[in-house]
Amino acid sequence: MTDNRQPLLTVDHLVVTYGHIQALHGVSLQVAAGEAVAILGANGAGKSTLIRALVGWVIPAAGRVVYAGRDITHAPSWERTRLGLAVVPEGGRVFRDLSVEENLRLGAYLETNPARVAERMDYVYRLFPVLKERRRQIARTLSGGEQQMLAIGRAVMRGPQLLLVDEVSMGLAPLLVDAVFDALQQLKEEGVALLIVEQNAYETLRVVDRGYVLENGRIVLAGTASELRENPRVQMAYLGGG
Amino acid sequence: MGYLVSVMTFASIWAVLALSLNILTGYAGQVSLGHAAFFGIGAYTSALLAVKAGWSFWPAFVAAVLVTGICGALLGLPSLRVRHDFLVLATMGVNFVVVAVFKYVDFFGGALGIVGLQKPQIFGWTLRGWGFLALAVAYLLLTLWVSDYVRRTWAGLAFATVREDEDAAEAMGVSVPRFKIYAFAISAALAGGAGSLYAHFLGSIFPDHFAFVESIGIMSMVVFGGLGTLRGPVVGAFVLKILPEYLRVVGDYRYTLYGGVLVLMMLFQPQGILGDNSWLWKRLQALYARWRPGPQPRPTSRALSAANPGDDPAPASRSGRVNPGERTHESENS
Numbered sequence: 001m002t003d004n005r006q007p008l009l010t011v012d013h014l015v016v017t018y019g020h021i022q023a024l025h026g027v028s029l030q031v032a033a034g035e036a037v038a039i040l041g042a043n044g045a046g047k048s049t050l051i052r053a054l055v056g057w058v059i060p061a062a063g064r065v066v067y068a069g070r071d072i073t074h075a076p077s078w079e080r081t082r083l084g085l086a087v088v089p090e091g092g093r094v095f096r097d098l099s100v101e102e103n104l105r106l107g108a109y110l111e112t113n114p115a116r117v118a119e120r121m122d123y124v125y126r127l128f129p130v131l132k133e134r135r136r137q138i139a140r141t142l143s144g145g146e147q148q149m150l151a152i153g154r155a156v157m158r159g160p161q162l163l164l165v166d167e168v169s170m171g172l173a174p175l176l177v178d179a180v181f182d183a184l185q186q187l188k189e190e191g192v193a194l195l196i197v198e199q200n201a202y203e204t205l206r207v208v209d210r211g212y213v214l215e216n217g218r219i220v221l222a223g224t225a226s227e228l229r230e231n232p233r234v235q236m237a238y239l240g241g242g
Numbered sequence: 243m244g245y246l247v248s249v250m251t252f253a254s255i256w257a258v259l260a261l262s263l264n265i266l267t268g269y270a271g272q273v274s275l276g277h278a279a280f281f282g283i284g285a286y287t288s289a290l291l292a293v294k295a296g297w298s299f300w301p302a303f304v305a306a307v308l309v310t311g312i313c314g315a316l317l318g319l320p321s322l323r324v325r326h327d328f329l330v331l332a333t334m335g336v337n338f339v340v341v342a343v344f345k346y347v348d349f350f351g352g353a354l355g356i357v358g359l360q361k362p363q364i365f366g367w368t369l370r371g372w373g374f375l376a377l378a379v380a381y382l383l384l385t386l387w388v389s390d391y392v393r394r395t396w397a398g399l400a401f402a403t404v405r406e407d408e409d410a411a412e413a414m415g416v417s418v419p420r421f422k423i424y425a426f427a428i429s430a431a432l433a434g435g436a437g438s439l440y441a442h443f444l445g446s447i448f449p450d451h452f453a454f455v456e457s458i459g460i461m462s463m464v465v466f467g468g469l470g471t472l473r474g475p476v477v478g479a480f481v482l483k484i485l486p487e488y489l490r491v492v493g494d495y496r497y498t499l500y501g502g503v504l505v506l507m508m509l510f511q512p513q514g515i516l517g518d519n520s521w522l523w524k525r526l527q528a529l530y531a532r533w534r535p536g537p538q539p540r541p542t543s544r545a546l547s548a549a550n551p552g553d554d555p556a557p558a559s560r561s562g563r564v565n566p567g568e569r570t571h572e573s574e575n576s
Contacts (some may be wrong), residue, residue, distance in 0.1 A: 057409050077412035093410045110415040
C-alpha cells in the first residue's frame with residue numbers, strides 16, 4: 001500500500017460461496033484508519049457479498065478478515081459492532097415499525113453513556129435535519145431517501161471507526177445522492193474510515209482516497225481515486241464511456 | 243355466582259397465558275404454537291411437588307415459575323437454528339412431545355394425571371371462590387406489569403429489532419440468540435405460574451389439558467385481541483374464554499371458534515380487534531377524544547407495535563392516531 005498508516009481492516013484471500021456458486025474468489029484488500037476506500041463493480045460482481053462477509057452475515061469458506069489486529073473471520077455480527085464496525089446495509093434496512101428516534105437510539109445500542117448518545121443524536125440531526133423533523137414518525141412512513149439517511153444516521157450513532165456503506169445511492173434522486181455523499185465526506189473529515197461499495201463511481205471517487213475494482217468476484221484493479229478516474233477501463237465501464 | 247367466579251378465574255389464567263405468549267410472539271416475533279407445553283410444565287411441576295413432595299402451594303408456585311422458565315430457555319434453543327414457519331413446526335413438535343411425556347411416563351401420573359391437589363392457604367385461610375379469583379387477578383396484574391416493564395426497557399427495543407430484522411439487529415450489536423432465549427424464558431416462566439394456579443384451582447390435572455389445541459386457543463386469543471399490545475391479549479382471553487361458557491352453541495364448537503377466529507382475523511384484521519390502527523381501536527380513540535376535549539390525550543407511550551402482519555398500506559403512527567399530514571413522502575424518491 002502507498003499508505004504508511006496501520007491497516008485497520010485487512011481482508012486476506014477471502015472466499016465466499018453460496019452452495020456451489022462461488023461469489024468471491026480470494027479477495028484481498030486493506031483499509032487504513034481514517035481512510036476512505038471504494039469498491040467499484042457492476043451488478044453481481046460480488047460487492048454486496050463482500051460487505052455481508054465483513055459484517056458477519058455470511059461466513060466465508062476460506063480466507064481471513066482482520067480488524068484492528070483481531071481475526072474476526074468467524075465472529076458473530078454483534079461482536080464486530082462492539083469492536084467499532086458499523087454498516088449502512090443495501091436498501092437501508094431500517095426498523096420499519098419503530099420511530100426515527102428509536103432507530104437512532106438502537107444505533108447507539110452499545111453506548112452506555114447517555115450524554116454521548118445525546119451528543120451523537122444532535123450530530124446526526126445536524127447531518128440530516130429532515131430526520132429531526134420526522135423524529136417521532138415511524139420509519140416505514142419515510143421516503144426511500146429519508147430511510148437511507150436514517151440508515152446512515154443509525155450507523156453513525158455507533159460512533160464507528162470503520163463504516164461499511166453498501167450501495168447507498170441506489171434508487172435515489174440525484175439531489176439526494178449529492179446530500180448523502182456530502183454526509184459521507186463529512187464523516188471522513190472527522191476521521192471515520194469508510195469502505196464504500198458502489199455502482200455510482202463518479203460520486204464515489206469524489207469522496208474516497210483509493211479504490212478497488214471488483215469483477216466476477218476478483219479484484220482486477222486497484223489505485224488511488226485519481227488513477228482510477230483516469231483509467232480507460234474504469235471510464236468505459238463505470239464513468240459512462242470515454 | 244359460584245359459576246361466574248369460576249369462569250372469571252379461568253379467564254384470568256388464560257389472560258396470563260395470552261400475555262405471556264404475546265411477549266414471545268408479539269414483542270420478539272417468535273411465533274410459537276406450543277405455548278400449552280409451558281402451561282403444562284408449570285402445572286406438572288407444581289402438582290408433583292405438592293402431591294409427591296408435600297410442598298404447599300406457595301413454594302410450589304415459585305418452583306413452577308422457575309422450572310418452566312429454565313425449560314423455556316432450553317426449548318427456545320431450536321429458535322436459534324430455525325426461523326419462521328420452521329420454528330412454528332418445531333414448537334408444535336415440542337408441545338406433542340411434552341404431552342406424550344406426561345401421558346406415557348409413570349412418574350408424571352400417565353393418562354390418569356395427578357389428583358388430590360389442595361387449594362392454596364394464606365394465614366390459615368383457604369383460597370377458594372372469590373379468594374382464588376383474587377389470587378388469579380393479582381397474578382394477572384403482575385403479568386401485565388412485567389409485560390409493560392419489559393416493553394419499556396432496552397429489552398423491549400432489542401426484542402423489536404429481533405422481530406423486524408435479525409441481521410440488522412445483530413449489526414446494532416444486539417445479540418439475537420441471547421434475546422431470543424430471554425423471550426422464551428420470560429414467556430415460559432409467566433405461563434408456568436399460570437399452570438401452577440390452574441392445577442391448584444382444579445385440584446387435578448391430565449395430559450390432555452395441555453394438548454396442541456390449547457396452544458391454538460391461546461394463540462387465537464392473542465391474535466383476536468391484538469398482537470403486541472397489552473390490552474389485546476387480555477380482552478381476547480376474556481372474550482374467547484367466557485363466550486363458550488355462556489353460549490351453548492359456541493361451547494359445543496369451542497375449537498372451531500378458535501380456529502375460525504385465527505383465519506378470520508388473519509384475513510380481515512390481522513392487527514386484532516384492539517390492535518393499533520385496528521378499526522375498533524381507532525373508533526374508541528375518536529370517542530375518547532370527543533368525550534375529553536380538555537388537554538390533548540397523551541400519545542400512548544412507546545407501544546411496540548404488533549409484529550407487523552402484512553404490509554400496512556396506511557402509514558400511521560403507532561399510537562393509532564392517523565395524521566393525514568404524516569403520509570409517505572415519496573416525491574423526492576422517483
